[in-house]
Amino acid sequence: MPKTVLITGCSSGFGEAAAHHFADRGWNVVATMRRPETGGALAARDGVLVTRLDVEDPSSIEIAIAEAIERFGRIDVLVNNAGFGLFGVFEQTPPARIAQQFAVNLFGVMDVTRAILPHFRAHRSGVIVNVSSGAGVFALPMISLYSASKFALEGFSESLSYELASVGITVKVVEPGGVTSTKFGERSAVEAGSAERIADYDPFIAGAEAVFAGLRAGRANATSAEVAEVIFAAATDGTDRLRYVATKDIEPLVRARRETSEDAYMAFMRARVAPKLPA
Incomplete structure (x- = not known):
């Protein structure tokens, strides 16, 4: 089966690419999204169920999981991919947007995970x-808020992995960097444009934008399809x-964080990403 x-x-x-990647390899796929009417290309595929799941709506989570089990009998893998980034x-940044950043990137993951755990535990x-x-x-x-939500997700995932190993469930964390074939950058730009401007930060923002432009120019971005391969693996x-x-573009930064001292890491990062401000 x-x-x-x-x-x-x-x-x-990533979510759309991963859904196609799993389907290409003969898996049944439950491709969830807030607006399932936009998932026509996936819905047209055999073995793919497109259904509504909004991670900020607990009832939609329960309904989607029940629908998946009714359609395919069981679920073997959960990919918590839904997310967005404040820039x-x-x-x-208004407090309401901060709350939503964590509601989607962290609490949404927790709610979907909690909802599926009884099913996974039943099958060990x-x-x-x-x-x-x-x-x-x-x-x-x-990206202090986006980063905070993902740092929290990393800690949650690691701690959870110890708990769930005792009942036969495995936890994985996939860490992508810059990717060309995603709308993340567009959405982040919209978020930045809607923020209330504080003029004192203008020199810093200009410097930070120059840093990001330099980082983008100097790297070979992966695609969503390549990230989907890692998710599948x-x-x-x-x-x-x-x-x-x-993705390879973040490997130097990951090595600096995980394989050097704190002082060496901070010196490396300040030289690489700290904005150059006018004297």
């Missing part, structure tokens, strides 16, 4: 793949490995 994966956030980006200076098996970010390993200017490799760095 084909195995079944439930993936959140399949309207675009901008912390002080300029299951794999949970949480899509994190390089920004969950190292922090960059202008994490879900199916049969190991207890926790973390998977999904």
Whole structure:
């Protein structure tokens, strides 16, 4: 019997690519999104169920999981992919948007995971793949809130992995960096443009934008399809490995964070990403 994966956030980006990747390999796929009417290309595929799941709506989570089990009999893998990123200076960001950043990127993951755990425990098996970010390993200017949500997701995932191993469930974390074929950058730009401007930060923001432009110019971005390959590998490799760095562009920053001293890491990061401000 084909195995079944439930993936959140399949309207675009990593989620959409992962849904196609699993389906291409004969899996049953539950491709969930807030607006399932936009998932026509996935819905047209055999073995793919497109259904509504909004991670901020607990009732939709329960309904989607029940619908998936009714359609395919069981779920073998959960991919927590749904997320978005706030971009901008912390002080300029309204509290309501901060709350939503955590509601989607962290509490949504927790709610979907909690809802599926009874099903996984009943089978004494299951794999949970949480899509994190390089920004969950190292922090960059202008994404303090996004980074905070992903740092929290990393800690949650690691701690949860110890708990769930006792009942036969494996937790994985996939860490992508800069990717060309996703709307993340567009959405972040919209978020930054809607923030209340505090003029004192203008020199810093200009410097930070120059830093990001330099980082983008100097790297070879991966695609969502390549990240989907890593998600699939994490879900199916049969190991207890926790973390998977999904794109080569962030490997130097990850190594600096994980393989050097704190002083060396901070010196490396300040030289590389700290904005150059006018004297």
